[in-house]
Amino acid sequence: MKPYAKTKTSETLSNKTDRAAGSPKTPQAEPTAPRDASKGNPLILQTSIRWLVYIILFLAFFLFWYGHHAPGGGFIAGLITAAAVLLAYLALGSRWLHSLDFDFKYLVAIGLSLALVCGLAAVLLGRPFLTHSFGVLSLPLLGDIQWTTATVFDLGVYCTVCGACLSIITAIGESGRDGRPDRKVHIPGRQNPRHKDEA
Amino acid sequence: MLAAIILLPFLYGIALACCGCKLSPRAGLFVLPVPIVLFLYFVWQIPRVAAGAGAAFSCPLLPQLGIDFALGLNGVSLIFALLISGIGALICCYSIGYLKPQENLTAYYCLILFFLGAMLGVVVARNLMVLYLFWEWTSVTSFLLIGFWHDRSRARYGAQKALFLTVCGGFCLFAAFVLLYTVAGSLDIDTLLQRKELILHSPAYIPILILTVLGAFTKSAQIPFHIWLPDAMEAPTPISCFLHSATMVKAGIYLLLIMTPLLGGNALWFAAVSGVGLLSLIWGAYQALKQTDLKAILAYSTVSQLGLIVALIGFGSQASLTAALFHTVNHATFKGSLFLVAGMIDHSCGTRDVRRLGGLAKVMPRTAVLAACGCLAMAGLPPFNGFLSKELFFGSALEAVSGNLAFLGGAAWLIPALAVLGSIFTFAYCLLILFRVFAGPLPAALPQTPHEAPRIMLWPSAILASFTLIIAFFPNLLARYLLTPAISGLLGETVRIHIAFWHGFNLSLLMTLLVFALGFALYKAWPQARKLFFGLPKLCSANAVYDRLIPGNGLIAAAGKVTDLYMTRRLQDYIVFNLLFFLCMTLGSIFCHVHGLRLLPEISPVSPFAYAWAACIIAAAIAVVRSQNRIPAVLSLGAIGYSVSFFFAVFCAPDLALTQLLIETVSLALFFLAFRHLPASFADKPQSRRRKRFNLLIALLTGCCVSLVALIGQSNRMFSGISGYYVENAKALTGGSNIVNVILVDFRGLDTMGEISVIAVAAIGVFVLIGLSPVKPFNRQGGDRQ
Amino acid sequence: MELLIAIVIGALFSAGIYLLLSRTLLRILLGVSLTTHGVLLLLLAMGKLNAGAAPLLHARAAAAYADPLPQALILTAIVIGFGITAFLIVLCYRAYQVLGSDDTELCRGAENE
Known part of the structure; x- marks a missing residue:
């Protein structure tokens, strides 16, 4: 237990000073993960990310749209989108994330609702839940487009996966930042740290 | 209608x-109508049952096992049902005055209602399994009611003892019923009565007899299972009156009555039942003399009076069965009123110790009158109903000498x-209760100022x-409407019952007078007799056996030790148990079917890259295990993930490859983001060598x-799969070409x-876990800003 | 190939279970991840390996297609495995915060529980 006590004391004490100074805190024997992810990132990444994100998002959209006929689909597209935002977060830091000002849990809710609505629409038309239909749409310039209602469902999947991944990442990444101090609990001298007042 | 009546208390409870918390102070008033309605229903049924x-x-319910939810009212059931519902109504009324509003009244009345329903179910059931179900339900509710004031350790002890003994008896009863089913092929009581000969001559007859009788004796607190009843007096007094003197303990009596035509009629039954009954009569009365707590005296007196009833059932003649039923009703009246009087004394004086009480007749005159009715009735003095019962008891005892017990x-x-001996003791303690508590000088130092109890x-x-007097003066009203249908139903022939005060000068009258004389003498000579009784050597005490066997260092401690063997509170041990079970199941089922299985699949060609890939994965896995720092470990995990995605790509699963690639990337990012909060060390904490080797063994075995x-999955195709359907119909039914995606969003969209x-x-869980407010730490550094 | 993949699956499971039985929380977490990867390989092995082309219906029909059903199952398993891993990471993090130690031996239940 002793090494941990030492770590915790130094970390909790250094919290107050470090937050003021903005310098990275140091856990024992580990390469430092900077408090703000953007500090210390190479300039190249920070510059290129601005247009890289759009390329990745376009790739995601492409894979989503053609998922029904080629490798792709809602899961992959959602993950690629999440990867894009993650890359931007790692490159530009939490200031960028806060400027985005979007709670990703709403994306999860939107995705689940889309999937549900897609299924219920079939019920309203008298068919079993989640019955899909498909067809071919002939547009003058674009030619034959194969449409299917499964795309709506896939959109729901896309939103859910993307929103879930991003909310997990942002929650973990943002915990311990300003607004929520590191809640390391220092229990002096206890061999068996067990909280009796925890339900 | 009958089913609704039985279910009514349960539903009401x-x-x-559900809405009890709002009603709590007034719960009694809400509950009171239920038993009243039930009582009126059964009164309404009297002429019907009398007419048959x-x-x-x-x-x-389960026709394959012969279990039907069969209910039926016959004479015996009706008597008990009237007792249960009537006394239940009186108890609800009494409890309104007895219990303070701060108590957990909702639970109390719920339990009373459940007990009421269950007890009615016991007497009304026509199928043995239904009877058993309700029987055990009464045990459970009795346990909960005895332990109502569960912060008292005596109450917990008493509840546990009662539950243990009655449930053991219930288990014997269950075994008896199962044996009856295997012998006679039916669980319906009426059908069983028709197959009586089959049961009597089967080799399982003696076990059935013993088990049934055990079940009845544990419930009715007969020797040597009577030890739970005095400890059950920890319950509130209305409960002691309702359950442990008037109704629940009579369940055993009821069982013996309905089993009399089935199992009775031979020497073993007569000897066993009447023997135990008489023993309980004497032992209970003897112990009652030695007690000082009013409720304890009444408890042992209940044991003794139940012994009387059991002995009467054991005598087995028509007269004795009549006397048994008659005394059941009488006992309920006088014992019930005496328990309620004891409650009133406790309520107003604050103590139940007869050594400290005295002279209460001056301050509680009405209570004194009621107590006098109860005590004198129990003693068997005219003009109370107890006198009639005693007369019938002595008459049956004399008859049995030349009748059913003549083989002795x-x-x-x-x-x-x-x-006679038992009755002498009974007479003595009745007078002791009455005169020591109510006559004599009023003691100066009582915990509370005694006052008359409230009218409620x-x-x-x-x-x-009042029933003790009413029944005494109009016994034939009872006899004609209730006893006659009951006995006729039991014996299967129409009988005529007439109860009278005066039977002429005969031996039973002589015995009665002898009891009065000697009992009065014992009462008068009590101080000397007391020394004698307490001086007698103590025989083997059932209580001592129980105390050594069950609580404390007995069964419960042993159960604790067994649990401690496998509940080690260690996470790894629980994982090991799971893995061992998994191993046993899987390997076991493989070995059971080993002759039907091919082990080695057709080996498809392996390219050298496959060997390299496999080596890479295995090396990375070993690297994760052996690494001492967390970053190399996580990077090795990433390497495994990417290798798996490579494998997916090579084996024609492009969707999977893409997904795995992305997931692995995001996971790695997640790990590194979380490392800030996780401890730095990765190397395993020291474990003993033996433990490490054991872990390795389990891991390798798994x-x-x-x-x-x-291997087996790859080599054996039990049936052709369903994938062909998807491949053929993807284009036609869904218009899509990516079969995997089509399966996911179209064919198996629900999954x-x-x-x-x-x-x-998972996302919400992560959010909640991170956003939870902290447990109050012992040494806060910095503010807590949420 | 089948034998090889069976061996690889076994190795992954052994490593994963060995890590699961350790005392450090992070090791348990990595054990779960390893076992999950083993399960993915096992699922794929249940379909015939080398059965045919990727399950994509193009204009030219292939002679045989790889089994699409295990692939759909694996896709689900991958995503859910990720969800579980993420949740476990946060659970470890929170447990370490509250209990102050990542040693499961020190975080055992109390005697009377």
Whole structure:
């Protein structure tokens, strides 16, 4: 237990000073993960990310749209989108994330609702839940487009996966930042740290 | 209608439990109508049952096992049902005055309602399993009611003892019923009565007899299972009156009565039942003399009076069965009123110790009158109903000498002698209760100033006490409407019952007078007799056996030790148990079917890259295990993930490859983001060598088992799969070309919906866990800003 | 190939279970991840390996297609495995915060539980 006590004391004490100074805190024997992810990132990444994100998002959209006929689909597209935002977060830091000002849990809710609505629409038309239909749409310039209602469902999947991944990442990444101090609990001298007042 | 009546208390109790918190102070008033309604229903049924057309209900539950939810009212059931519902109503009324509003009244009345329903179910059931179900339910509710004031350790001890003994008896009863089913092929009581000969001559007859009788004796607190009843007096007094003197303990009596035509009629039954009954009569009365707590005296007196009833059932003649039923009713009236009086004394004086009480007749005159009715009735003095019962008891005892118990020969004369002895003790303690508590000088130092009890508590006791007189003067009303149908139903022939005060100068009258004389003498000589009684050597005490066997260092400690063996509170041990079970199941089922399985699949060609890939994965896995720092470990995990995605790509699963690639990337990012909060060390904490080797063994065994499963899965196709359907119909039914995606969002869309729900729940879980406010730490550094 | 993949699956499971039985929380977490990867390989092995082309219906029909059903199952398993891993990471993090130690031996239940 002793090494941990030492770590915790130094970390909790250094919290107050470090937050003021903005310098990275140091856990024992580990390469430092900077408090703000953007500090210390190479300039190249920070510059290129601005247009890289759009390329990745376009790739995601492409894979989503053609998922029904080629490798792709809602899961992959959602993950690629999440990867894009993650890359931007790692490159530009939490200031960028806060400027985005979007709670990703709403994306999860939107995705689940889309999937549900897609299924219920079939019920309203008298068919079993989640019955899909498909067809071919002939547009003058674009030619034959194969449409299917499964795309709506896939959109729901896309939103859910993307929103879930991003909310997990942002929650973990943002915990311990300003607004929520590191809640390391220092229990002096206890061999068996067990909280009796925890339900 | 009958089923509704039986279910009414349960439903009402559930409704009360649901909205109980609002009703709590007034719960009693809400509950009071239920037993009153039940009582009126059963009164309404009296002429029907007398005519032989009682209500019935049947509904199949498990026909393959012969279990039907069959209910039926006959004479015996009706008597008990009237007792249960009537006394239940009086108890509800009494409890309103007895319990303070701060108590957990909702639970109390719910339990009373459940008990009421269960007890009615016991007496009304026509199928043995239904009877058993309700029987055990009464045990459970009795346990909960005895332990009502569960912060008292004596109450917990008493409840546990009662539960243990009655449930053991219930288990014996269950075994008896199962044996009856295997012998006679039916669980319906009426059908069993028709197959009586089959049961009597089967080899399982003696076990059935013993088990049934054990069940009845544990419930009715007969020797040597009577030890739970005095400890059950920790319950509130209305409960002691309702359960432990008037109704629940009579369940054993009821069982013996309905089993009399089935199992009775031979020497073993007569000897066993009447023997135990007489023993309980004497032992209970003897112990009652030695007690100082008013409720304890009444408890042992209940044991003794129940012994009297059991002995009467054991005698087995028509007269004795009549006397048994008659005394059941009488006992309920006088014992019930005496328990309620004890409650009133406790309520107003603050103590139940007879050594400290005295002279209460001056301050509580009405209570004194009620107590006098109860005590004198129990003692067997005219003009109370107890006198009639005692007369019938002595008459039956004398009859049994030359009747059913004649096989005992000369020893049969012991029976009336024992009856007289028991009655002498009964007489003595009745007078002791009455005169020591109510006569004499008023003691100066009582915990509370004694005052007359409130009317809401007086009325139930008065009603019961009045019955002691009403039944005494109009016994044939009872006989004609209730006893005659009951006995006729039991014996299967129409009988005529007439009860009278005066039977002429005969031996039973002589015995009665002898009891009065000697009992009065014992009462007068009590101080000297007390020394004698306490000076007698102590025989083997059932209580001592119980105390050594069960609580404390006995069974419960042993159960604790067994649990401690496997509940080590260590996470790894629980994982090991799971893995061992998994191994046993899998390997076991493989070995059971080993001759039908091919082990080695057709080996498809392996390219050198495959060897390299496999080596890479295995090396990375070993690297994760052996690494001492967390970053190399996580990077090795990433390497494994990417290798798996490479494998997917090579084996024609492009969707999978893409997904795995992305997931692995995001996971790695997640790990590194989380490392800030996780401890720095990665190397395993020191474990003993033996433990490490054991872990390694389990891990290798599991790995081998799973390899085996993989091999067997690849080599044996039990049936052609369903994938062909998807391949053929993807284009036609869905218009899509990516079969995997089509399966996910179209064919098996519901599964995907479940999957995204899981992922959403994981995200919400992560959010909640991180956003939870901290537990109050002992040494806060910095502010807590949420 | 089948034998090889069975061996690889076994190795992954052994490593994963060995890590699961350790005392450090992070090791348990990595054990779960390893076992999950083993399960993915096991699922794929249940379909015939080398059966045919990727399950994509193009204009030219292939002679045989790889089994699409295990692939759909694996896709689900991958995503859910990720969700579980993420949740476990946060659970470890929170447990370490509250209990102050990542040693499961020190975080055992109390005697009377």
